[in-house]
Amino acid sequence: MIEIHNIHKSFGDAPILKGVTCTFETGKCNLVLGGSGTGKSVLLKCIVGLLKPDIGSITFDGTVFTNNKIEIRQEIRKQIGMLFQASALFDSMNVFENVEFPLRMLTPDMSRAERRDRVEFCLKRVGLEAAGNKMPSELSGGMKKRVGIARAIAPNCTYLFCDEPNSGLDPLTSIKIDELIYEITHEYNITTVIITHDMNSVVEIGDHIVYLHKGQKLWDGTKDEILNAQVPELKEFIFSSSLVRAAKRIEMEGGSLEEIRQEPSKDI
């Protein structure tokens, strides 16, 4: 579990995070939801140590991260896997080498054969066992995300942070990537934190959702609770999403999204 307590962060005289307190649960997909500019990425950077909060504390499974000794912070960092928004693969390395990279950095004692086994295992887990020799330029957006996920979990991460994993993907590929992150989280009991403003992800994989608005946490709960949340800003956010607008329109016309999903596709 990751515990965030009273985090404040300002840039100059602009306050961005204004006392955020929340927890991210073990073995669950924890979503940080909110509109543009609400401080989601700043919060994520504070948690992984890329930014230093002005006030507040962050604890990983009982060990304080903020302002702790460098060795303790480094130990926690080694347990963190990151999936970046644009995948951030190394263009000069093939898929195998990209996934192997964190193992070379973090586990220098691992033999070459052990590294190869681990990379092959991770590539298989994300469905890319045949892509090891490909270069990033030869991959689709969805495949790049899969490589990013394999690279993040290669060192057996305890915590996985995903910054807008669906950005730049079509809706079907987005669902597949969400499902993969969800399965991996539950399979390996990882504490996963996903930054998103995608309501599709909320309804598909939102085990625990933290809603941020203007640098403050206004609500948290599960995907089953969110539609009944009595927070005006969150309601406005939910009902402005294209998914919910489409469902409302279909309902007004006497149908349901689930019925449409079940219909066999028609030849055109």
Ligand SMILES: Nc1ncnc2c1ncn2[C@@H]1O[C@H](COP(=O)(O)OP(=O)(O)OP(=O)(O)O)[C@@H](O)[C@H]1O
């Ligand atoms: N290093 C920085 N220096 C100054 N201002 C910053 C810095 N990083 C972020 N900000 C500001 O903090 C605010 C919140 O940014 P953040 O990137 O966290 O938003 P977000 O909620 O992730 O939005 P989006 O969904 O659009 O990515 C923005 O106004 C941004 O300009």
